[in-house]
Amino acid sequence: MQTKRISRMPAPRRLAAHIAAMSFCLTGVASMANAASFDISSVPLYLGGTIEPNILFILDDSGSMQFEAIPESLTWTYYLFPPVSNMYGGSIYDNRIIQFSDTSARNVQVRSSHNNKIFYNPNVTYLPWVNQDNAAWANINPFDAPFNPQNYSRGKWNLTTEKSYNRWRNDSGTNDTARTYWPITFYVYKGSGAVDNYRNYVKYQIRGTAGYRQDLNGGSETTVTTFPWGRSVAQETQNFANWFSYYRSRILTARAGIGRGFAAQGEGMRVGFGAINTDSSTVDGLAGGTVIRGVRRFEGTDRAGFFSELYGHTIPAAGTPLRRALDDAGQYFSRTDDRGPWSTTPGATGGTDLSCRQSYAILMTDGYWSEGSEYDARTSAARDNNVDGVAGSAITGPGGESYTYSATSPFSDSYSDTLADVAMYYWKRDLRTDVENRVPTTTINPAFWQHMSLFGIGLGVEGTVSPDAAFAAIDSGTTIPWGNPLEGTTAVKDARKVDDLLHASVNARGGFFSASDPDEFAQVIKETLESIGRRSSSASAAAVSAFQLSSESKIFRATYESGGWTGDLAAYALDPVTGQPTATPSWSAAALIPAHGSRSIFTWSPESGGTGVPFLWSSITTAQKGYLNSDARLLNYLRGEQLHEVGGAGDGVFRARAGKLGDIVNSDPAYVASEDFGYATLSGIPLAQRTAYVTRKNSTAFKERPGTLYVGANDGMLHAFDASTGVEKFAFIPNSVFPYLKELADPDYTHRYYVDGAPKVGDAWIGTSWKTVLVGSTGAGGRSYFALDVENPNAFGADKIMWEFSHAELGYTIGQASIVMTEGGDWVAIFGNGYNSDSHKAQLFVVRLSDGALLARLDTGVGSTTTPNGLATPVAVDFDQDGAADMVYAADMLGNVWKFDLTSTAAANWKVAFGGKPLFQAKDSLGNAQPITAKPQVAALGGRGVYVYIGTGQFFERGDQGDMARQSLYGIKDECGRRVTGSDCEAATGSSKVARTNLLEQSITYEYRLTVGDKNWGLRQVTNRTMSPTSPEKGFFIDLISPRLGVQGERVTEAVSVWSDRVIFVTRIPNSDPCSFGGSSWLMEVDPATGGRLDFAAFDLNGDGLFNMADWVPLLDNEGNPVLDEDGNEVRTPPTGILNEDGMMRMPAVLRVGDTVMKNMTDTSGQLVQIPNKVPFSLGRQSWRQLR
Incomplete structure (x- = not known):
C-alpha cells in the first residue's frame, strides 16, 4: 500500500469525545445541467489532467511464430497443412507436415486441442479478427479460405475437398509418397489414458457436406448431422474455416x-x-x-x-x-528531443515534456x-x-x-x-x-x-x-x-x-x-492493456476497524480506476506496533465478487406502497424492465455476467469490464461491527428501551456480530462486504437509478454517478426492538435516500429494505443523513435537500426512520430558479444530553449557516431559528456570497460558549477547478445554544444573527519551504491575534489567500475536526497541472477560540518523536529571508500548516497506536497520508452532545 508520512503532531485534547460527526466529500457529481441549475460534473473534477501512458x-516476428503447434514439444514439424511460400511475407521453413493417419500417435496428439493448444477446438467459437473500431472482419468462406487473411493473394483453399500431398513426417521418419487427406480432421481426447495412444481419441471429419465420427478404439465410422457440442455440419465447417484462416498458427x-x-x-x-x-x-x-x-x-x-x-x-x-x-x-x-515519447506532441516539434508520464x-x-x-x-x-x-x-x-x-x-x-x-x-x-x-x-x-x-x-x-x-x-x-x-x-x-x-x-x-489457447491469450492482452490504461485514484475517506490498534486491526480504502471505471475496496493489516499498513492488501473486494447467479442483490419496488424485492427478472416491475430495455441479459450483466460483453463468448453487445465492481468515488466506506452508541445512559430514552439496549449490547449475537463494510459504487449498488474476508454479502440498487442503469452496458459508456453518497449507520429503536439502520443516498446519481435494516447483515433479505424516499424538493443528494431521536420520541433520519430540487430552495428534511414517512420539511425560503440553492449535510446537537436532538445546523450554497429548532415534541412546531434568518452569512471581503458544501461542526469552549465551525467553497460543478473566488474558514459563536426564548434568540436584528464584521480576522502571513533534517517542508504561518472571553468579537475568520501567490481558489469542502486545543482542517487548491493529481492541500491547525497560530509545536518536523521547541522554525518571509525581532534576533514559531503537493487530501480516519493517535488520510494521488499524534487526554463530562 502506498503511504507517506507528512509529520508527527503533539497530543490532541479532543473537545467532544462523544461527537460522531457526519462528513462527505463533494468532489465531482452527476450531471443535471439546465438553466439556473447547478451544472454538476459527471466525473471527478481532479481527473481533468489525466496523462495518457x-x-x-x-x-x-521470429520464424517460430509461423509454427502451427504449441507447446514446443509438439513441433515435430513446423506446419500441419502444406505451407504456401511467402504466406507471411517472408521465407518459410521445411514444408513437411505430420501425416494424416488415425494410428499415428503424433498425428492424433498434434491435431487435438487437448495437446496442441492452438489447434482447432470444437468447444470454442472462433471469431474473426477485428478492426481498430472493434468491427469484426467477415467470416471465412470455407470454399475459399486464405492462408493469411490479410492477403488472399498468398494462397487460399477449399477446405471441404479432398487434398493430396507428398511431404510427410510420421512417427518413425519421413515419407514422400503422395497421399490424400481431408483438411477438416480433428481428434478429441476422451479424457483418460495416455495422450500418445491413438485409441484414447475420437476422430471427427467433414468430407464435403457430410460429417463423420469414429472412436479410434475399434469403433466404426458413423455419420454426424449434429455434433455433440451442438453444431450442424455447415456450422462446424464455418467454425473450422474461421480457425484455419484466423488462428491456425x-x-x-x-x-x-x-x-x-x-x-x-x-x-x-x-x-x-x-x-x-x-x-x-x-x-x-x-x-x-x-x-x-x-x-x-x-x-x-x-x-x-x-x-x-x-x-x-x-x-x-x-x-x-x-x-x-x-x-x-x-x-x-x-530520447530527450521534443519529438520523442515524453513530449505532448511525439513526432512533431514544439511539444512539452510531461514529468509524470508513465512508459x-x-x-x-x-x-x-x-x-x-x-x-x-x-x-x-x-x-x-x-x-x-x-x-x-x-x-x-x-x-x-x-x-x-x-x-x-x-x-x-x-x-x-x-x-x-x-x-x-x-x-x-x-x-x-x-x-x-x-x-x-x-x-x-x-x-x-x-x-x-x-x-x-x-x-x-x-x-x-x-x-x-x-x-x-x-x-x-x-x-x-x-x-x-x-x-x-x-x-x-x-x-x-x-x-x-x-x-x-x-x-x-x-x-x-x-497463455496458450487463443481465448486465454486474447484475455491476457486485454487485461494487460487495461491494467496500464487505468489510473488509480481515491476520493473517498479511509476507514478503520476500531479506534484502538490491535493485532486484528485493519484499514480499509476504496479506490477506482478511471480508465475502465472499475473500483475496489481493499483491507490492509496494520502493524500492531507502528500502525503502518502492509504493502499488500489482506483482501481485495473486486477480486472476490461472487458469480452473477450467486449474488444477493435487491432493489426497491415502488408498487403497492413500496417493498424490497430481489433484483431478478421475475421480481422487478414492468416499469423497471422497461428501463432495462426489456432485456433480461442486461439485468444479468448488471449482476456481473460477462458473457455478452464486447470480446466475450456471447453476442458482444455490452461494454467490456475489467471487473464487476464499479468505481467508488465519493462514497466513504462505513465499518460496522458491535459499536455501542451510548443510548443506555441517556435519560430522554425510555427506561425500557435503555434496558433493552443493555441486554442487546451484552448478548452473544451482538458481541460477535461480524464486521461489515458498506459503500456505494457507480455500478448502481450499495454494497455490503464481509470485513474479514472481503466477500460481498449483499447489494442494493435504489429505484431512483433505474432510468440510467442501461448506460452502464453501453460500449460507448460515458461516466456518470449512481450510488455515490456516503452511507450513515446508527442504532435506533424500531417498533419493539433496537436495530442497526443504514441510511444511504444516491449522491449525484439520483434524488433519493433509502434505509436498510442491517442488524444482522448475514441474514439480509428483501424484507430488510425499509424504504426509499424521494420528493420534488429533494435534489441530488450530495450529502449524508443523521440518525437521531426527536424530543417526541420518534427516531428519524435528517438530511439536507441537496442540489437541483424543483424549487431550488434550501430545505431540511426529517423522515421517520421506521417507515420513511415525512415528518417535517423545514423550508428556509432562500433560493429560486434564478438563484439556485440547496442545503448541505446537517449536524444535530443534543445540548442537554438526554438523547434527543435539540438543534440542527446546516449551510447552503449562498453562504447561509442555518439553525433549526427541534426542541418541541411536536413536529408541527419545528422551525428555522432566529425568526427564519440564518445564524451567519458567509461573504468575502468584497461582499460576495461564499458557497458552503461542508457539514458544520459544533463545539462548546467552556466560558467562551458554543462555536459553529464551517469552511467555504465548492468542488462539484463543471468549471469549479478554475474558480478563483475567495474562500474562508469561520468559527462563529452561537450565544443562544439550546435557548430559544428571549429577544436575542427569537429573531435576528439584521440579515443574520452574526455578521463578518463581528468576527476577529486572522491572516495567512507567510509561506515558504524549509529543510529540516533530511526533509523539505512546505510550511505556512497565520497571525495570532487574540481575544478574551469578554471581547465583543463573535468568532473569527481566516481568508484562504496565499501571501505569496494570492488568490488560488483554495477552499474547504469537508467538515473540520475540533479538539480542545485546536481546529484541524484540510484545504484544497485545484489546478490544471496534469501532473498534480488535480491539485494540492494544506493541513491546517489553529486555535479553536481565535483561529490564530498555536503556541506549541503541532508538527514533529525533525522526526525525533517529540513535540517541542526543536520543531519550531525560523520565521521566513515569502522571499525566504529570516524575519527578525526588534533586537535583530530570528523569530522562531511553530508552523500552522504543512503542504501536500501530490494531490488533494481528505479528512482523516483516526487510530490509536500505543501512545500516539495515527491520522490516516487519503489523497487524490491514491496514496495514504499518515500523521502520528499523541494520545489525547480526557476532558471529563461534556456539556452538550453532537449526535450521530
Missing part, C-alpha cells in the same frame, strides 16, 4: 488476441509498434532499431496504422533477439531468446556488469524523497547479459535527468523517475519459476532461484530463458502473463 508494443492466434485486446481500448493511451527482427529503423527523425511506429494517441489514422502493422507485418524465418529489442525500446524511451514496453514472444553477439543488447552498459546485481545511484524527487536501488531478491542475480539486466538498466536509471521526477508510483513500482516498465507476455511458454511467487517476492523479499539462461543443456537454458522474461518483468516492475 506510453505503450510500446513489441511483436515477436502462432502468429495468427497472436494477431487475433492482440487485435481484440487493443480494439477494446479507448483513446486514452499513446501506442507505438515494434518488432524484434527490425534491425534498423528511423522513427520521428532518429535512427534506431525494433521500433517501427513511435507512440501516438490511440485514435484516428494512428490507431488504424497500428492495426495495419499488426496484421500486415512480415514474419521472416529469423531468430528471437529479445535482448536487443528490449534495449532498443529503452533507447527509444531515453511501458509490452514484449510478446512465443519462445526463447537467441544467443550470440548479434542478438545482444546494443548498449554495452545494459548487457555487461550484471546490472541487476549492482546497487543503483540515488535518485531524488521534487519533494526531497530519495530512492536507491538495492541489489536484493527478487531482483538481483549473479549473471550478466540477460534480459533481466536490460530491463533493470532502463528501470533503475533516470532516463530524463532534465525533467522533474513526478511519475506516479504503485505498490510494486516505487519509481517516481522517468523509466521503462515491462510487461512480458508469453504465448505457450513455461518456465520453472512461479510468476505469482516472483511478484509476491517484491514485497516479501523471498529469494527466487533465477538460473543462468546461458548455462546448461538446451532444455534447461530454454526454461531459464522463459524465467528470464519473467525476471525482466519483475525487475521493471510491470507484469508477466503466459
Whole structure:
C-alpha cells in the first residue's frame, strides 16, 4: 500500500469525545445541467489532467511464430497443412507436415486441442479478427479460405475437398509418397489414458457436406448431422474455416488476441509498434532499431496504422533477439528531443515534456531468446556488469524523497547479459535527468523517475519459476532461484530463458502473463492493456476497524480506476506496533465478487406502497424492465455476467469490464461491527428501551456480530462486504437509478454517478426492538435516500429494505443523513435537500426512520430558479444530553449557516431559528456570497460558549477547478445554544444573527519551504491575534489567500475536526497541472477560540518523536529571508500548516497506536497520508452532545 508520512503532531485534547460527526466529500457529481441549475460534473473534477501512458508494443516476428503447434514439444514439424511460400511475407521453413493417419500417435496428439493448444477446438467459437473500431472482419468462406487473411493473394483453399500431398513426417521418419487427406480432421481426447495412444481419441471429419465420427478404439465410422457440442455440419465447417484462416498458427492466434485486446481500448493511451527482427529503423527523425511506429494517441489514422502493422507485418524465418529489442525500446524511451515519447506532441516539434508520464514496453514472444553477439543488447552498459546485481545511484524527487536501488531478491542475480539486466538498466536509471521526477508510483513500482516498465507476455511458454511467487517476492523479499539462461543443456537454458522474461518483468516492475489457447491469450492482452490504461485514484475517506490498534486491526480504502471505471475496496493489516499498513492488501473486494447467479442483490419496488424485492427478472416491475430495455441479459450483466460483453463468448453487445465492481468515488466506506452508541445512559430514552439496549449490547449475537463494510459504487449498488474476508454479502440498487442503469452496458459508456453518497449507520429503536439502520443516498446519481435494516447483515433479505424516499424538493443528494431521536420520541433520519430540487430552495428534511414517512420539511425560503440553492449535510446537537436532538445546523450554497429548532415534541412546531434568518452569512471581503458544501461542526469552549465551525467553497460543478473566488474558514459563536426564548434568540436584528464584521480576522502571513533534517517542508504561518472571553468579537475568520501567490481558489469542502486545543482542517487548491493529481492541500491547525497560530509545536518536523521547541522554525518571509525581532534576533514559531503537493487530501480516519493517535488520510494521488499524534487526554463530562 502506498503511504507517506507528512509529520508527527503533539497530543490532541479532543473537545467532544462523544461527537460522531457526519462528513462527505463533494468532489465531482452527476450531471443535471439546465438553466439556473447547478451544472454538476459527471466525473471527478481532479481527473481533468489525466496523462495518457506510453505503450510500446513489441511483436515477436521470429520464424517460430509461423509454427502451427504449441507447446514446443509438439513441433515435430513446423506446419500441419502444406505451407504456401511467402504466406507471411517472408521465407518459410521445411514444408513437411505430420501425416494424416488415425494410428499415428503424433498425428492424433498434434491435431487435438487437448495437446496442441492452438489447434482447432470444437468447444470454442472462433471469431474473426477485428478492426481498430472493434468491427469484426467477415467470416471465412470455407470454399475459399486464405492462408493469411490479410492477403488472399498468398494462397487460399477449399477446405471441404479432398487434398493430396507428398511431404510427410510420421512417427518413425519421413515419407514422400503422395497421399490424400481431408483438411477438416480433428481428434478429441476422451479424457483418460495416455495422450500418445491413438485409441484414447475420437476422430471427427467433414468430407464435403457430410460429417463423420469414429472412436479410434475399434469403433466404426458413423455419420454426424449434429455434433455433440451442438453444431450442424455447415456450422462446424464455418467454425473450422474461421480457425484455419484466423488462428491456425502462432502468429495468427497472436494477431487475433492482440487485435481484440487493443480494439477494446479507448483513446486514452499513446501506442507505438515494434518488432524484434527490425534491425534498423528511423522513427520521428532518429535512427534506431525494433521500433517501427513511435507512440501516438490511440485514435484516428494512428490507431488504424497500428492495426495495419499488426496484421500486415512480415514474419521472416529469423531468430528471437529479445535482448536487443528490449534495449532498443529503452533507447527509444531515453530520447530527450521534443519529438520523442515524453513530449505532448511525439513526432512533431514544439511539444512539452510531461514529468509524470508513465512508459511501458509490452514484449510478446512465443519462445526463447537467441544467443550470440548479434542478438545482444546494443548498449554495452545494459548487457555487461550484471546490472541487476549492482546497487543503483540515488535518485531524488521534487519533494526531497530519495530512492536507491538495492541489489536484493527478487531482483538481483549473479549473471550478466540477460534480459533481466536490460530491463533493470532502463528501470533503475533516470532516463530524463532534465525533467522533474513526478511519475506516479504503485505498490510494486516505487519509481517516481522517468523509466521503462515491462510487461512480458508469453504465448505457450513455461518456465520453472512461479510468476505469482516472483511478484509476491517484491514485497516479501523471498529469494527466487533465477538460473543462468546461458548455462546448461538446451532444455534447461530454454526454461531459464522463459524465467528470464519473467525476471525482466519483475525487475521493471510491470507484469508477466503466459497463455496458450487463443481465448486465454486474447484475455491476457486485454487485461494487460487495461491494467496500464487505468489510473488509480481515491476520493473517498479511509476507514478503520476500531479506534484502538490491535493485532486484528485493519484499514480499509476504496479506490477506482478511471480508465475502465472499475473500483475496489481493499483491507490492509496494520502493524500492531507502528500502525503502518502492509504493502499488500489482506483482501481485495473486486477480486472476490461472487458469480452473477450467486449474488444477493435487491432493489426497491415502488408498487403497492413500496417493498424490497430481489433484483431478478421475475421480481422487478414492468416499469423497471422497461428501463432495462426489456432485456433480461442486461439485468444479468448488471449482476456481473460477462458473457455478452464486447470480446466475450456471447453476442458482444455490452461494454467490456475489467471487473464487476464499479468505481467508488465519493462514497466513504462505513465499518460496522458491535459499536455501542451510548443510548443506555441517556435519560430522554425510555427506561425500557435503555434496558433493552443493555441486554442487546451484552448478548452473544451482538458481541460477535461480524464486521461489515458498506459503500456505494457507480455500478448502481450499495454494497455490503464481509470485513474479514472481503466477500460481498449483499447489494442494493435504489429505484431512483433505474432510468440510467442501461448506460452502464453501453460500449460507448460515458461516466456518470449512481450510488455515490456516503452511507450513515446508527442504532435506533424500531417498533419493539433496537436495530442497526443504514441510511444511504444516491449522491449525484439520483434524488433519493433509502434505509436498510442491517442488524444482522448475514441474514439480509428483501424484507430488510425499509424504504426509499424521494420528493420534488429533494435534489441530488450530495450529502449524508443523521440518525437521531426527536424530543417526541420518534427516531428519524435528517438530511439536507441537496442540489437541483424543483424549487431550488434550501430545505431540511426529517423522515421517520421506521417507515420513511415525512415528518417535517423545514423550508428556509432562500433560493429560486434564478438563484439556485440547496442545503448541505446537517449536524444535530443534543445540548442537554438526554438523547434527543435539540438543534440542527446546516449551510447552503449562498453562504447561509442555518439553525433549526427541534426542541418541541411536536413536529408541527419545528422551525428555522432566529425568526427564519440564518445564524451567519458567509461573504468575502468584497461582499460576495461564499458557497458552503461542508457539514458544520459544533463545539462548546467552556466560558467562551458554543462555536459553529464551517469552511467555504465548492468542488462539484463543471468549471469549479478554475474558480478563483475567495474562500474562508469561520468559527462563529452561537450565544443562544439550546435557548430559544428571549429577544436575542427569537429573531435576528439584521440579515443574520452574526455578521463578518463581528468576527476577529486572522491572516495567512507567510509561506515558504524549509529543510529540516533530511526533509523539505512546505510550511505556512497565520497571525495570532487574540481575544478574551469578554471581547465583543463573535468568532473569527481566516481568508484562504496565499501571501505569496494570492488568490488560488483554495477552499474547504469537508467538515473540520475540533479538539480542545485546536481546529484541524484540510484545504484544497485545484489546478490544471496534469501532473498534480488535480491539485494540492494544506493541513491546517489553529486555535479553536481565535483561529490564530498555536503556541506549541503541532508538527514533529525533525522526526525525533517529540513535540517541542526543536520543531519550531525560523520565521521566513515569502522571499525566504529570516524575519527578525526588534533586537535583530530570528523569530522562531511553530508552523500552522504543512503542504501536500501530490494531490488533494481528505479528512482523516483516526487510530490509536500505543501512545500516539495515527491520522490516516487519503489523497487524490491514491496514496495514504499518515500523521502520528499523541494520545489525547480526557476532558471529563461534556456539556452538550453532537449526535450521530
